[in-house]
Amino acid sequence: MRSMKATSLALDQLMRGVGDPLAQLHGIAPGDAEYGRAQLIRIAIGILTKSPASFDAIAAAIGTFDAPTQSPLVRSHLAAAEAWIAGNPVLAAECYASILAKWPRDLLALRLAQSCFFYLGWHHRLCEVVDALIPAWPHDGRGFGFVLAIASYAHAENGDAALAEMLGRQALAIDAACPLGVHAVAHAIAESGRPADGARWMRDQVAHWAAESRMRSHNAWHLAMFDAAQGNVASAIGILDGWLLPASAASLPDACDATALLERLSADGVDDAGRWRRISDAFEANAMPGFWPYVDLHAAIAHLSAGNAARVQALSQAIDRSAQGNDYAALRARHVTRPALRALRAWTAGRHAQAVDLFADLQPILAEMGGSHIQLDIFRRIEQDARRRRGRENTAPLPRVDTKRSGHDSSRLWKSLAARPLVEAVI
Numbered sequence: 450m451r452s453m454k455a456t457s458l459a460l461d462q463l464m465r466g467v468g469d470p471l472a473q474l475h476g477i478a479p480g481d482a483e484y485g486r487a488q489l490i491r492i493a494i495g496i497l498t499k500s501p502a503s504f505d506a507i508a509a510a511i512g513t514f515d516a517p518t519q520s521p522l523v524r525s526h527l528a529a530a531e532a533w534i535a536g537n538p539v540l541a542a543e544c545y546a547s548i549l550a551k552w553p554r555d556l557l558a559l560r561l562a563q564s565c566f567f568y569l570g571w572h573h574r575l576c577e578v579v580d581a582l583i584p585a586w587p588h589d590g591r592g593f594g595f596v597l598a599i600a601s602y603a604h605a606e607n608g609d610a611a612l613a614e615m616l617g618r619q620a621l622a623i624d625a626a627c628p629l630g631v632h633a634v635a636h637a638i639a640e641s642g643r644p645a646d647g648a649r650w651m652r653d654q655v656a657h658w659a660a661e662s663r664m665r666s667h668n669a670w671h672l673a674m675f676d677a678a679q680g681n682v683a684s685a686i687g688i689l690d691g692w693l694l695p696a697s698a699a700s701l702p703d704a705c706d707a708t709a710l711l712e713r714l715s716a717d718g719v720d721d722a723g724r725w726r727r728i729s730d731a732f733e734a735n736a737m738p739g740f741w742p743y744v745d746l747h748a749a750i751a752h753l754s755a756g757n758a759a760r761v762q763a764l765s766q767a768i769d770r771s772a773q774g775n776d777y778a779a780l781r782a783r784h785v786t787r788p789a790l791r792a793l794r795a796w797t798a799g800r801h802a803q804a805v806d807l808f809a810d811l812q813p814i815l816a817e818m819g820g821s822h823i824q825l826d827i828f829r830r831i832e833q834d835a836r837r838r839r840g841r842e843n844t845a846p847l848p849r850v851d852t853k854r855s856g857h858d859s860s861r862l863w864k865s866l867a868a869r870p871l872v873e874a875v876i
Contacts, residue, residue: 456486463490463497464560464595466628466664470494479513485523488513492530493557496541497564500701501737504534522552529561536776541565546578553582556592563599568741570816572606579603594623594630601633605640606822613637628662635671639823644678651675666696670706674823677713685714694724697731704731705747705820709827712750716830725755738764739771739778742786742818749790750827753797765790785811785818789828796831801839808832 455473462468471494477487488510495503495510511530514523529544542565548558559579566575579600586593597620605613617633624630631654638647651658651672658668673688689710697704707728715721732748739745745768752760768790772782792807808828815825 456483456490459487459490460556463493464556464592464629465624465662466632467660467662485514485519489523489526489557492526493561496530496533496561499564499568499741501740507534522548522555525551526558529558533565536778538565538568538777542569542571542574546574549578549582553585554590554592556595559596559599563602567821568743568819570743570819572603572816572821575599576603576607594620594627597623598627598630598633601630602636605633605637608640610637610641613640626657628658628664628668631658632664632668632671635668636821636823639671639674644675647675648672648679648681666692666700666703667706669693670703670710673710674713677710677717680717682714682717682719685710686719689714689724694727697728699735701732701735701744704728704735704751705744705824707731708747708751709824712754712827712830715754716834721754725751726757729755729757729760733760738767739782739786742781742789743820743824745786746789746793746818746828749793750831753793761794765794781817785814789818793831796835799838801835804835805832805839808835 455477458468459470459473462470462473470490474487474490477484481487492507492510495507507530511527511534514527516524516527519527525544525548529541529548532538532540532544542562545558545562545565548555549562552558559582562578563575566572566578579596580603583596583600586596597616601613601617601620603613604610604616614634614637617630617637620630620633621627631651634654635647635651638650651668659665662668669688669692673685673693676682676688677685689707693703693707693710697707707724711719711724711728728751729748732744732751736744736748738748745764749761749764752764765787768782768786772779772787774782788807789811792804792811795801795804795807808831811828815828816822818825
C-alpha cells in the first residue's frame with residue numbers, strides 16, 4: 450500500500466511539475482508489487498530531461514525488466530524508451546501515440562508523447578493524439594485536468610489560442626495550483642498576442658508557479674517576455690538576473706530561455722553587462738552538441754553574442770561530425786542545425802543579404818528544430834533584423850509555418866528519412 454501511494458504521488462508530481470518524483474520512489478525495491486511501475490516513472494523522468502546524459506540511467510531501468518513476461522502495455526513503454534535511447538525519437542513519439550490509441554487513460558504515455566513531439570517540433574501530432582483520447586476520459590475523473598492542460602498547450606501550438614485558453618482555464622478549475630495548467634494559459638495568451646493580459650495573469654498566479662515547481666523558471670520567462678513586449682524592461686531584466694541566469698548554470702532549457710530573453714532585451718538597447726558570457730559559459734559547461742538543434746542553435750546565439758569565436762567554431766565542428774551519421778540526429782544536423790548555424794554566423798558577421806537568403810531557405814522546416822512557436826520567435830526576430838539591415842522596404846513579420854493550418858505536413862519528409870520500416874514494424 451505504501452509503495453502504491455508513493456508511485457501515485459510520484460506520477461502526480463511528475464505531471465504537475467512539482468516536488469521530487471524520484472524521492473517518492475526511494476526504497477521501492479525489486480520484488481515490491483509497485484517496482485515495475487516505479488521503474489517506468491524513473492524511465493519517464495530520464496526521457497523528459499531530453500538529454501543523452503540520462504541515457505545510461507534509462508538503459509539501466511529498462512534492464513530491470515524481464516520483457517517477455519511483462520504486459521503488452523509495459524512492453525510498449527519499454528519499446529518507446531529503447532527507441533529514445535537508440536536515437537530514434539520519431540519511433541519513440543509514435544510508440545507513445547500508439548499506446549494512447551490502445552490505452553487512452555495512460556497519463557505517463559501522454560506526458561511522454563507531449564515531450565517527444567515537443568522535441569521533434571511536431572505539435573500537430575500532439576494535437577491529433579490528445580484530441581482523440583479526450584472522449585475516453587470522464588470529465589470528473591482523476592487526471593482529467595492534466596489532459597486538459599496538455600490539450601491546451603497543443604491547441605495553442607496549432608493556432609487556436611482561444612480554445613487553448615478555455616481548456617487551460619478548465620484545467621485550473623480542477624486544480625488551481627497546477628503549474629502545468631498555469632503555463633498552458635500563459636502560453637495561450639502569448640499565442641494570442643496579449644502581453645498586458647499575460648503579465649497580469651502571471652502575477653495573479655505567482656503563488657502557483659513560483660514555489661517548488663520545476664516549471665517556475667520557464668513560467669518566469671513567460672512573465673519577462675510579456676513585460677519586455679510592453680516596454681517594462683526593468684522587470685524583465687530583474688527576472689533575467691534573478692531567475693534565468695542562475696537557473697541556466699544547471700539547465701539547458703533555462704539557458705535557451707535566457708538567450709531568447711537577452712536577445713529580445715538587447716534589441717531594445719539593454720547593455721550586455723557580462724550576461725552573454727554567463728549564458729555562453731552555461732552552454733559550454735552542459736551542452737552535448739548534435740543532440741537537439743533547438744539547444745545547439747541557442748548556444749550558437751549565446752557564443753556569437755558573447756564574441757567567443759573559438760566556441761562557435763568548436764560547436765560548428767561538432768555539428769559537422771554529427772551530420773556524418775545515419776541516425777535522426779544526423780538528419781537534423783544536416784538539414785536544420787548546420788544551415789541555421791551558417792545563417793546566424795552570417796548575421797553576426799554583417800553579411801545580411803546572405804543571412805536573409807539562408808533564413809528564407811530554413812522557413813519551411815524551422816519548426817523541425819523543436820521547441821514551441823513562441824520559443825522559435827528568436828530566429829524570426831533575427832531574420833527580421835537581417836532584413837532591416839539589408840535595407841529591404843518590406844519588413845513585415847514573416848508568417849509562421851504551421852503544418853496543421855497550412856495543410857503542409859512537414860513530418861512526412863522526416864518520417865521518410867528516419868527509418869520508416871522500423872517505425873512500421875514496431876508500431
